[in-house]
Amino acid sequence: MNIKAFTLDSIEGTYAKDVPAFAAALKGAGADLVLVPGTSRVRRAMPAAAMRSGAAIDVNVVDVSVEGEKAVVSRWAYRQRIFCSFSRAARPWVVATDPALFPEICAKLGVTPEPLDCGQQGTDAATRTKCNGLVSAAGGGESTIRPDAKLLFVAGAGWTKKQADGASHLPEAAETITGFLAKSGASLGSSKSLVDMPEAAQAFSFMSHMNQVGQTGATPRHPKGLATCCHGEEPHVVGWRFISERRAVNLDANCGWAQGKTDVLYVADAFAVMKKVNELMS
């Protein structure tokens, strides 16, 4: 089987220019199986490019195995809830892998990735779209999303709830969270209920929907994850599929985390625990 792998360095690009460029590259490759990392730019334009060049395509692939002329890919369906493996007879077959697994899959198949040549096809294509550049989702502040961090720190809606004195303490919560992020270098995740709250949007300006982990959010890959003030409901925890070591701090001993979804559940007040953690990490 003729396998080729391509990489794409820049994340900026327009669909109208990328589709003809990618389609030309796919045709030019003459490969049976084309591996690409599923970056935002690839995921946007590669499906239409595959269609235009008569190729089949599958995205979010986590494993590829090849035996003779048969390739089998594995991916998750239903947002990390059902794992499936399948093959296709169609050739060429474009396989966009999880970007974090791309080097590993290429190495396993003995393929050396080459830079994807966007060539003249892309330059000549007409488009009504102009790229304005990259904008931080953190509203001008430092980004709290750090894909390379060893730890994912997830804040849940409990951070906005009334505390023992009968009042909520949003500025204090914000200070504790940002203090921990600064000291630990962790990446910040959030539950949907927290990012959907208007009061949280105001007080936690360092957090946006981009931080959301779960069913309608991200599925990040970090070696460790610490959840605080979050109940560990299934729609949220599907976003934790690729977090290896998990710990949670929550006041409810019967919450979702306790149902086999975390390694350790500390039944405690996350405000007090994280303040002490910050002190110890100073």
Add this chain to the structure above:
Amino acid sequence: MSKPIHIIVCGSLVPDPLQTLEPVVTPQGPGLKNENMLPSVLDPWAACALYEAANMVKQRPGSKVTLVALGPKAKLQQLMMTVAQKAPFELVAVNAPAGGFTDAAETAAELAKAIRSIPGLDLSSVLLFGGCASASRDQGVTLQFVAETLGIGEFFMAVDELKLADDDSFTVLERVEGGKYLSSTCAGLPAAVGWATGSLPEPPNNPQIGMMNMRGVMPALMKAPVANVGVGGMAYEKTEVSSAKRATRIVKDMPVDQIAAEIVEWIRQ
């Protein structure tokens, strides 16, 4: 003076995320145990697309939203009982299997066919909306296939914000790597947009909107064409639920100082 626009939202049903899913083998390929009995919700990202569309047409008098939904007719009817109360729309339904194991290309072909059948459709003034991926197949390719089939040459993926100007030009923020957005400006319609979560909350149920929508929803369901959507060219070898249940250690009554020390030690390991 802005012109009316037509926003077409592609969105279908997915099992309620709180339901336990168990894969089974059916004569048509893989499926879910008791699939027809599982409560469904509108696909979450498509729902965001619908709410953004509804909000956008409010600013443009004479504009309308069409929801194109592919799924089993009986389940779509159930779904519409709640979705129809959220935002005003016209429904175009396609009676076909919808799920995580069906082929995106076959689904897209049927969606494109259904869109083309919309009476009085003017593709030049269309915004084609959908979710950036479904919560069932989770491929994120269907909308691009539909756009390509319809000849819509501008597409934006994982969009959280779209600002439409009076001259139909618009600026979008697309989610990209590293917690950043790619900002782009498009000079006009038509365009396709795969929404991420956007910024609007789920609208409350409005029975009046529901009553108004249902007048069109029921006839649309009655005349929904049957389509043959299956696994396409995929030969499934395995479908399984991850059995990774952790032996959770529940720590109660431990002093805060001790918990904090344990967490710090774990982080530093």
